[in-house]
Amino acid sequence: MDPATGESFDSPQPTERSAIDHVITTAPLKWGTPIERARVLLRAAQLLRHRNDELAKIETRDTGKPFSETSTVDVVTGADVLEYYAHLVGGGGLNGEMIRLREDAWVYSTKEPLGLCVGIGAWNYPLQIALWKSAPCLAAGNSMIYKPSEFTQLHAQALSDIYLEAGVPSNVFNVVYGDGKVGAYLTSHPAIAKVSFTGQVSTGMKVAASAAGDLKYVTMELGGKSPLIILPDTDVEHAVDGAMMANFFSTGQVCTNGTRVFVQSDMVSAFEKRLLEKMKYVRSGDPMETATNFGPLISRLHYDKVIQYIKHGCDVDKAHLIYGGTKKPVMPTKLRDGFWVKPTIFSNCTDDMRIVQEEIFGPVMTILEYSTVDEVVARANATPLGLAAGVFTKDLNLAYKVVSQLEAGITWINTWGESPAEMSVGGWKKSGLGVENGKKGLEGWVQNKSTLVDMGGTVTTVFSETVDRAS
Numbered sequence: 001m002d003p004a005t006g007e008s009f010d011s012p013q014p015t016e017r018s019a020i021d022h023v024i025t026t027a028p029l030k031w032g033t034p035i036e037r038a039r040v041l042l043r044a045a046q047l048l049r050h051r052n053d054e055l056a057k058i059e060t061r062d063t064g065k066p067f068s069e070t071s072t073v074d075v076v077t078g079a080d081v082l083e084y085y086a087h088l089v090g091g092g093g094l095n096g097e098m099i100r101l102r103e104d105a106w107v108y109s110t111k112e113p114l115g116l117c118v119g120i121g122a123w124n125y126p127l128q129i130a131l132w133k134s135a136p137c138l139a140a141g142n143s144m145i146y147k148p149s150e151f152t153q154l155h156a157q158a159l160s161d162i163y164l165e166a167g168v169p170s171n172v173f174n175v176v177y178g179d180g181k182v183g184a185y186l187t188s189h190p191a192i193a194k195v196s197f198t199g200q201v202s203t204g205m206k207v208a209a210s211a212a213g214d215l216k217y218v219t220m221e222l223g224g225k226s227p228l229i230i231l232p233d234t235d236v237e238h239a240v241d242g243a244m245m246a247n248f249f250s251t252g253q254v255c256t257n258g259t260r261v262f263v264q265s266d267m268v269s270a271f272e273k274r275l276l277e278k279m280k281y282v283r284s285g286d287p288m289e290t291a292t293n294f295g296p297l298i299s300r301l302h303y304d305k306v307i308q309y310i311k312h313g314c315d316v317d318k319a320h321l322i323y324g325g326t327k328k329p330v331m332p333t334k335l336r337d338g339f340w341v342k343p344t345i346f347s348n349c350t351d352d353m354r355i356v357q358e359e360i361f362g363p364v365m366t367i368l369e370y371s372t373v374d375e376v377v378a379r380a381n382a383t384p385l386g387l388a389a390g391v392f393t394k395d396l397n398l399a400y401k402v403v404s405q406l407e408a409g410i411t412w413i414n415t416w417g418e419s420p421a422e423m424s425v426g427g428w429k430k431s432g433l434g435v436e437n438g439k440k441g442l443e444g445w446v447q448n449k450s451t452l453v454d455m456g457g458t459v460t461t462v463f464s465e466t467v468d469r470a471s
């Protein structure tokens with residue numbers, strides 16, 4: 001369904017169980033040498049870049065995200081990761097170690113593929129998620145079965161076609177469609193070596209439990225409720241720009257969003273004044289128009305969820321609504337049935353409010369006042385989640401000190417949201433297990449093999465004929 005208009009369009013049907021089983025039995029458990037794989041994956045990255053706008057249009061249609069966003073972020077950040085891993089493995093990134101033990105003995109280690117792995121995606125960055133999983137998986141020599149979210153399936157065939165055209169052998173990258181039931185079948189299947197999952201914490205816990213049955217490897221990229229701390233020496237303009245990017249980009253449907261905005265008491269009124277002035281720059285509209293920078297929510301289901309949270313914020317939490325709310329924005333006729341919400345800001349929030357504690361995954365900013373640095377760090381960490389966190393200040397010494405105390409796997413200083421291929425990302429606490437991207441991201445797709453070679457010519461044994469007693 002097109003989130004911008006509410007109109008349905010054709011999307012792939014769930015894959016039959018027999019077809020999934022066929023993929024499982026025919027996918028190779030390893031392929032190519034590192035150089036061969038690098039060559040093929042670089043070709044795929046080139047095709048992605050060449051088809052950037054075509055792919056961005058598919059993403060915009062499927063997710064409702066503005067083309068201004070999909071054409072500059074979604075495809076590009078996926079292709080970057082593919083290039084990064086192609087170069088890494090082509091340049092020796094899968095080399096093991098060689099350790100000289102003695103004159104006539106040494107240990108060497110190799111990094112071996114895991115075999116057939118599963119990638120399960122969320123709907124907010126469909127193509128990017130598919131690439132963040134498949135790039136290191138394939139670069140390491142594994143095969144993958146990728147299941148996109150049932151809400152956003154259009155990118156998957158396009159990516160599969162690109163891999164084939166680039167020279168990835170058939171059955172190495174396989175797409176299956178369906179909802180959680182298909183996902184659960186894959187995660188519990190004994191032939192699967194690893195599950196890389198992106199989605200909600202509650203689903204991630206089920207997936208990890210299911211995968212644990214066979215002691216499968218897992219990577220879990222889950223939700224967050226991340227704190228963005230503005231120290232009082234920050235320029236108001238920077239603070240506002242950072243907070244807006246951390247809350248309203250992609251209509252707030254970003255896992256790392258900094259939705260708990262902590263502002264020092266003396267700065268709150270200046271911050272809110274400038275924030276409200278700048279909200280006019282959030283522009284809803286036809287997602288294909290270049291001026292549009294704010295799209296609809298992904299689905300009717302998610303729309304209802306976000307509206308319920310905003311209602312709860314007003315009626316139960318009694319937070320101070322200073323912008324937006326539950327009323328549908330006025331949209332042109334053809335967009336009236338889309339899942340549009342207003343970007344929403346609650347001021348004067350407290351830590352115990354539900355809208356402050358739970359991930360809404362929509363454009364809802366909560367502003368919290370604080371007095372001291374020690375206080376704000378303790379409050380920022382008072383959550384079972386630990387995906388992202390960040391601080392804005394001119395004092396880099398203090399920024400370093402604050403960040404070192406924040407309990408999160410992805411942290412930023414004076415910026416928010418950038419997640420380049422080189423940067424390993426993953427959540428702490430209930431926000432995840434393992435990392436994606438960067439050098440560390442490759443380690444999650446290989447298993448270590450250590451070999452001790454002894455050239456001494458004799459085998460040291462306790463089972464000899466004579467007993468050599470100590471005197």
Ligand code: NAD
Pocket residue numbers: 120121122123124125147148149150178179180181182183184185187198199200201203204206207220221222223224254255256359361387427431432
């Ligand atoms: P979701 O958990 O509802 O679904 C994610 C995927 O899991 C879908 O493909 C779904 O079909 C599948 N699934 C559902 N039940 C399953 C089961 N029992 N076994 C196996 N698979 C199952 O998540 P969503 O609503 O699609 O995505 C939004 C969530 O994803 C948010 O919480 C967001 O924070 C998180 N997210 C995290 C990251 C990250 O990198 N940490 C990135 C993007 C999104």
